[in-house]
Amino acid sequence: MSKIVGIDLGTTNSSVAVVDSGFPIVLADNAGCRITPSVMNFSGQGVVVGEAAKRGRNAAPKSTIYSVKQYMGRRYQECTKDSRSVEYTVSAGKNGGVLIETGTAALSPEQVSAEILKHLKKIAEAALEEEVTRAVITVPAYFNDAQRQATIKAGKLAGLIIERIINEPTAAALAYGLDKLGDQSKVAVYDVGGGTFDLSILELTEGTFQVLATNGNTRLGGDDIDQRLVDHFAIKIAEAGGPTREQLTPEAAARIREAAEMTKIQLSQAESYEVLLPFLTSEFNFQHTVAREDLETLARPIIEKTRVHCRRAMEDAKLSPSELDQVILVGGQTRMPLLRRLVSEWFGCAEFEETRGNLRIGENHHHPDGPALNISQHPDEAVALGAAIQGAILTGEFKDVLLLDVTPLSLGIETFGGLMNVIIPRNSTIPVKGGETFTTAVDRQREMLVHLLQGEREKAKDNWSLGKFIIEFEEAPRGVPRIGVQFEIDINGVLHVLARDIKTGKEKVQQVRSAVDVDDADVQQMVEESVEHAFDDLAARRWIEGSLKAREIAKATIQGLKVCGEELDDNYRRAIEESVSAVQQTLKPEGESAGEYVGDWKKLQDQVKALDELTHDLAEIQMQKLMDELLGQKGLAS
Numbered sequence: 342m343s344k345i346v347g348i349d350l351g352t353t354n355s356s357v358a359v360v361d362s363g364f365p366i367v368l369a370d371n372a373g374c375r376i377t378p379s380v381m382n383f384s385g386q387g388v389v390v391g392e393a394a395k396r397g398r399n400a401a402p403k404s405t406i407y408s409v410k411q412y413m414g415r416r417y418q419e420c421t422k423d424s425r426s427v428e429y430t431v432s433a434g435k436n437g438g439v440l441i442e443t444g445t446a447a448l449s450p451e452q453v454s455a456e457i458l459k460h461l462k463k464i465a466e467a468a469l470e471e472e473v474t475r476a477v478i479t480v481p482a483y484f485n486d487a488q489r490q491a492t493i494k495a496g497k498l499a500g501l502i503i504e505r506i507i508n509e510p511t512a513a514a515l516a517y518g519l520d521k522l523g524d525q526s527k528v529a530v531y532d533v534g535g536g537t538f539d540l541s542i543l544e545l546t547e548g549t550f551q552v553l554a555t556n557g558n559t560r561l562g563g564d565d566i567d568q569r570l571v572d573h574f575a576i577k578i579a580e581a582g583g584p585t586r587e588q589l590t591p592e593a594a595a596r597i598r599e600a601a602e603m604t605k606i607q608l609s610q611a612e613s614y615e616v617l618l619p620f621l622t623s624e625f626n627f628q629h630t631v632a633r634e635d636l637e638t639l640a641r642p643i644i645e646k647t648r649v650h651c652r653r654a655m656e657d658a659k660l661s662p663s664e665l666d667q668v669i670l671v672g673g674q675t676r677m678p679l680l681r682r683l684v685s686e687w688f689g690c691a692e693f694e695e696t697r698g699n700l701r702i703g704e705n706h707h708h709p710d711g712p713a714l715n716i717s718q719h720p721d722e723a724v725a726l727g728a729a730i731q732g733a734i735l736t737g738e739f740k741d742v743l744l745l746d747v748t749p750l751s752l753g754i755e756t757f758g759g760l761m762n763v764i765i766p767r768n769s770t771i772p773v774k775g776g777e778t779f780t781t782a783v784d785r786q787r788e789m790l791v792h793l794l795q796g797e798r799e800k801a802k803d804n805w806s807l808g809k810f811i812i813e814f815e816e817a818p819r820g821v822p823r824i825g826v827q828f829e830i831d832i833n834g835v836l837h838v839l840a841r842d843i844k845t846g847k848e849k850v851q852q853v854r855s856a857v858d859v860d861d862a863d864v865q866q867m868v869e870e871s872v873e874h875a876f877d878d879l880a881a882r883r884w885i886e887g888s889l890k891a892r893e894i895a896k897a898t899i900q901g902l903k904v905c906g907e908e909l910d911d912n913y914r915r916a917i918e919e920s921v922s923a924v925q926q927t928l929k930p931e932g933e934s935a936g937e938y939v940g941d942w943k944k945l946q947d948q949v950k951a952l953d954e955l956t957h958d959l960a961e962i963q964m965q966k967l968m969d970e971l972l973g974q975k976g977l978a979s
């Protein structure tokens with residue numbers, strides 16, 4: 342079956358991706374570029390698309406068409422109100438639609454988009470060395486039916502069969518592997534590219550993403566930050582005795598704009614950047630160093646403008662940030678460190694480490710319960726990659742790959758009696774999260790050993806140990822402390838374990854590599870052993886759990902006899918003593934070998950039941966005594 346490519350047809354940039362041997366990749370053109378500016382130049386010589394067209398924008402502003410996405414499927418009247426101003430001429434078409442005047446021809450937005458799609462189709466065909474006819478194309482979540490239909494039409498004009506139109510945030514979520522989150526997961530996709538900003542809230546239900554709310558601004562993006570830098574440079578140029586804006590040639594103005602974008606991009610990595618623009622005029626060279634802080638001062642007000650849209654979308658979705666599982670960042674502009682910091686702050690995200698894909702648990706996060714801030718090395722490729730994944734799902738190529746991402750064996754911790762307590766069961770699709778609250782078995786315990794286990798056996802010692810760590814908490818009677826243990830396996834298969842004293846919030850984090858990367862033969866052996874020992878294991882678990890309960894009841898009864906023994910009828914007391922002793926006989930042996938000993942569970946169960954019934958009266962007497970004491974104390978006090 343022929344491949345289905347994924348296409349991100351963006352306002353500023355576009356790209357095409359495909360799943361190749363199970364991996365989604367963005368395809369590069371013959372110059373090695375994986376991102377194509379969504380720019381077309383239509384001159385007498387024919388159509389030029391991409392980087393070459395973008396470069397020619399200053400020389401031929403009237404026939405260089407960009408940001409055409411804003412006109413797709415829209416009426417001319419609507420567009421006049423909210424579209425970005427452009428240098429080419431836009432007019433009303435016959436049916437009230439938009440017409441783009443290129444100087445030599447008038448084209449519909451679909452026709453212009455078709456030229457961009459044809460260019461992407463060629464890139465894909467050259468890279469794959471085969472004809473490409475099928476595609477999945479992405480659109481913003483807020484696109485209405487007319488806008489979607491216009492996109493499909495553009496695809497057809499480009500000679501493509503559009504297999505599916507999917508929402509950009511959904512595509513991004515697919516690329517981040519979020520389709521494997523549990524049902525009911527909620528994510529926010531914060532997408533800021535060159536010219537537009539979108540915030541979408543998605544909920545995963547029954548394996549598909551539903552858009553709960555979207556908000557954004559089609560005239561807000563990275564270009565605005567570039568503009569602030571251009572203005573800043575203009576001041577510096579004037580201060581240095583250079584030309585004023587009016588004196589600049591279009592070519593010089595274009596060089597300043599390019600330098601501004603370059604400065605911004607470099608400052609995402611570097612702390613400072615030196616701009617060098619020789620011969621801005623025949624006698625003026627511009628040289629200026631910009632610190633990251635300077636850029637942040639200029640960019641902050643632009644980024645702050647996105648905040649209100651985030652708030653509105655959250656209100657529409659009726660969600661608070663803590664109800665989100667993830668905030669995923671999409672679009673080239675989200676590489677800016679300041680933007681990441683601000684978004685993380687607004688959504689109360691767990692502190693993030695940039696090198697790790699999934700950032701739920703950090704060493705010292707500020708908001709441990711906040712959503713994860715999910716970033717990738719290539720936020721500007723996520724949408725195309727997601728579209729390619731959708732394409733591969735449609736051809737059936739991606740089924741197995743998706744199924745592979747499951748936990749091969751159960752993960753859990755050791756609990757009372759040396760038993761394994763499963764937190765994430767075997768075969769859970771990753772990423773996955775699970776947790777449980779534990780308490781203490783001994784009075785005045787101050788710490789708990791968290792022993793991480795992997796395997797299918799009931800007894801801790803029969804499973805594989807993945808490590809141990811100690812969590813400390815405040816001293817308290819047994820059963821009072823509450824220790825929350827949370828396991829999370831991220832998309833990379835790395836297990837993050839967090840143990841927290843719920844009372845004080847004190848916590849410990851442990852990262853375990855390769856919770857998923859386990860040798861197949863070992864997994865098979867573990868599963869076979871668990872089947873082979875299933876009956877024994879079950880008997881052991883029942884015995885251990887039953888004996889823990891029996892010991893507790895026996896201990897409480899002996900304590901009761903100590904306190905109220907004298908008030909009991911002799912026969913009754915003797916009967917209880919005998920019953921306790923019978924339980925203790927069955928429980929034997931105590932001490933060293935107790936861990937291995939598996940006694941008669943049924944016999945023990947019957948004896949415990951008998952003891953329980955027998956001690957009803959004792960319990961009542963004990964209760965009465967306690968009440969009397971309390972009332973007596975009150976009487977004394979008053």
Ligand code: AMP
Pocket residue numbers: 351353354376533534535536562563564602605606607609671672673674675676677720721
């Ligand atoms: P997109 O439409 O997703 O390709 O995003 C394009 C926007 O991202 C443009 O404004 C770029 O200047 C900006 N951008 C790309 N790379 C970076 C970077 N490393 N740091 C900051 N902004 C960037």
